Amino acid sequence: MSKFSFGKYLLPLYTALALLFLLIPIAYTFVFSFNDSVKSNIVWRGFTLDNWTTVCRAQGVCESFVNSIIVGVTATLLATAIGTAMAIALVRYRFKFRSGTNLLLFLPMATPEIVMGAGLAAQFLSFGTQKGLGTIIIAHTLFCLSFVVVTVKARVASLDPALEEAGRDLYGSPAQVFWRITFPLLLPGIMAAALLSFALSFDDFIITYFNSGSVYTFPKYVYITAARGIPAQANVIASAVFIFAILLVVTTQVASSRKAKKLAQPIS
Amino acid sequence: MAFAAFANTAEAVDVPKKKSKIALVLLAPGLAYLALFFLTPLISLIITSLQAPDIFGDIGDYVYAFQWQNYVTVINEYGVQFMRSFVYALIATLAALLVSYPIAYFIGVTARKWPVIQGLALILVIAPFFISFLLRTLAWKQLFSDNSPTITFLKSISLLAPDAQFQGSNFAVIFGLTYNFIPFMVLPIYTSLERLDLRLLEAGSDLYAKPSTSFWKITVPLSMPGVVSGVLLTFIPASGDFINASSEFLGGPGTQMVGNAIQSNFLVLNDYPAAAALSIMLMAVILIIVSVYVKRSGTEDLL
Numbered sequence: 001m002s003k004f005s006f007g008k009y010l011l012p013l014y015t016a017l018a019l020l021f022l023l024i025p026i027a028y029t030f031v032f033s034f035n036d037s038v039k040s041n042i043v044w045r046g047f048t049l050d051n052w053t054t055v056c057r058a059q060g061v062c063e064s065f066v067n068s069i070i071v072g073v074t075a076t077l078l079a080t081a082i083g084t085a086m087a088i089a090l091v092r093y094r095f096k097f098r099s100g101t102n103l104l105l106f107l108p109m110a111t112p113e114i115v116m117g118a119g120l121a122a123q124f125l126s127f128g129t130q131k132g133l134g135t136i137i138i139a140h141t142l143f144c145l146s147f148v149v150v151t152v153k154a155r156v157a158s159l160d161p162a163l164e165e166a167g168r169d170l171y172g173s174p175a176q177v178f179w180r181i182t183f184p185l186l187l188p189g190i191m192a193a194a195l196l197s198f199a200l201s202f203d204d205f206i207i208t209y210f211n212s213g214s215v216y217t218f219p220k221y222v223y224i225t226a227a228r229g230i231p232a233q234a235n236v237i238a239s240a241v242f243i244f245a246i247l248l249v250v251t252t253q254v255a256s257s258r259k260a261k262k263l264a265q266p267i268s
Numbered sequence: 269m270a271f272a273a274f275a276n277t278a279e280a281v282d283v284p285k286k287k288s289k290i291a292l293v294l295l296a297p298g299l300a301y302l303a304l305f306f307l308t309p310l311i312s313l314i315i316t317s318l319q320a321p322d323i324f325g326d327i328g329d330y331v332y333a334f335q336w337q338n339y340v341t342v343i344n345e346y347g348v349q350f351m352r353s354f355v356y357a358l359i360a361t362l363a364a365l366l367v368s369y370p371i372a373y374f375i376g377v378t379a380r381k382w383p384v385i386q387g388l389a390l391i392l393v394i395a396p397f398f399i400s401f402l403l404r405t406l407a408w409k410q411l412f413s414d415n416s417p418t419i420t421f422l423k424s425i426s427l428l429a430p431d432a433q434f435q436g437s438n439f440a441v442i443f444g445l446t447y448n449f450i451p452f453m454v455l456p457i458y459t460s461l462e463r464l465d466l467r468l469l470e471a472g473s474d475l476y477a478k479p480s481t482s483f484w485k486i487t488v489p490l491s492m493p494g495v496v497s498g499v500l501l502t503f504i505p506a507s508g509d510f511i512n513a514s515s516e517f518l519g520g521p522g523t524q525m526v527g528n529a530i531q532s533n534f535l536v537l538n539d540y541p542a543a544a545a546l547s548i549m550l551m552a553v554i555l556i557i558v559s560v561y562v563k564r565s566g567t568e569d570l571l
Contacts, residue, residue: 015374018367019392022450025407026399042410086298093291104302110558112508114527115547118534119309122316122544142305199397222402226516238399245398253387
């Protein structure tokens with residue numbers, strides 16, 4: 001087929017090069033986590049494992065990492081719970097202010113982060129709210145919420161209402177029907193939304209910077225130390241998180257494709 | 269996937285919808301949250317943008333005064349940065365689109381025959397999400413710093429002028445923005461192309477269409493929802509970004525964007541009214557651009 005001749009060699013080659021390009025900074029960060037650096041981690045001075053064994057020795061890096069985890073987990077739980085409820089309501093029920101609700105959910109995605117960050121900061125300022133972990137969590141929950149609703153909505157829409165009807169026909173209480181039927185069927189969508197929320201929260205810098213006060217998250221730590229040289233330990237943490245996340249993605253992919261194969265096999 | 273956020277909304281399945289009080293209970297927490305932490309802050313921002321310095325207070329104290337001249341002041345002072353943000357964001361968005369479309373096409377269409385390669389390529393596209401974008405941006409800065417092997421080499425073969433500098437140039441900031449948003453462009457386009465029915469292309473070639481005609485008349489229109497959402501996911505954050513343009517990362521004094529002006533006014537100079545006025549203007553311009561763009565590209569139902 002002639003129409004695929006471009007696709008045969010040039011396109012795969014291009015894609016391979018483009019993906020390689022995407023990976024260069026990741027490789028750089030990983031390699032420099034092994035740099036035998038003194039103060040700033042800019043010039044290559046030789047291979048060492050020390051940075052990996054003394055991660056927390058660089059002042060503040062582990063605290064900021066722990067803060068990022070706390071914020072990520074809390075904001076993810078909040079956004080997923082609130083967002084899932086909204087997604088179910090939007091797909092299943094009819095109500096008056098539906099288009100208003102949709103617009104209200106779309107707007108945060110169309111607002112640049114810096115505007116949301118400055119807005120929240122202005123509000124905290126006028127209410128005299130002390131900035132800290134709490135205000136960071138509030139901000140992160142906000143920008144995760146819309147993404148959760150969009151993700152879960154797609155899953156709710158693909159759910160067959162007959163299954164829940166069957167549950168009710170068999171005298172299941174509304175709570176039983178929800179927890180035994182609806183929730184398990186929605187779970188993959190909810191999990192995807194939660195993972196996305198956590199990833200968004202963990203890597204967020206701009207909103208965090210406006211609403212964190214004196215508290216450091218990991219990206220803020222990188223930003224602040226960038227002025228005077230980032231310790232190699234920051235590269236260690238970033239690399240470790242990266243490896244963990246990639247392993248997680250690969251194993252879930254392999255597991256789900258195995259499951260799909262199993263389900264595809266004819267019952268003997 | 270939620271990266272198709274802007275593209276997906278149109279295809280909700282028709283479920284018999286009933287009226288119920290339950291809907292209110294389910295919506296109440298979310299609506300309250302958005303009202304309290306999204307709408308109210310926007311109103312706070314508008315109020316702040318109209319404040320004047322408090323004559324009786326300390327530096328950094330402001331009172332409401334309906335001082336609309338704040339807007340005139342910031343336009344005079346930061347008009348250049350404001351325009352620059354949109355020019356940078358526009359170029360970066362176009363560049364990211366050009367780089368990303370073939371990648372998305374390969375993963376979504378060409379690689380269908382090889383599921384393993386498809387899965388691997390997808391993982392590589394999302395891989396940058398798992399490592400701090402600040403560190404990735406710094407990596408480029410260091411790879412292209414004045415004494416780096418890359419730059420020395422390019423200078424030695426005269427591809428670069430001897431006094432050329434990467435950091436602080438327009439090119440560096442646009443390069444950084446493009447790099448940062450490529451995954452956000454690839455994923456939605458991939459989601460659209462993955463659903464593309466190849467029989468349509470066959471039908472095209474049966475009707476003696478050249479491959480290029482089929483591509484422009486069939487593939488591209490069918491991938492438009494992905495392109496629109498990729499463009500929005502890139503353009504909006506890119507125009508409000510201040511990392512790439514900041515002097516500690518890829519920028520310099522001549523590359524400051526509106527984000528840098530907002531950031532320094534709010535967090536360094538404590539000039540909250542100026543920062544608020546700039547934010548409101550940024551949001552207004554973006555909302556106008558987005559609604560015009562969405563209308564033009566015929567994907568209105570996503571609103």
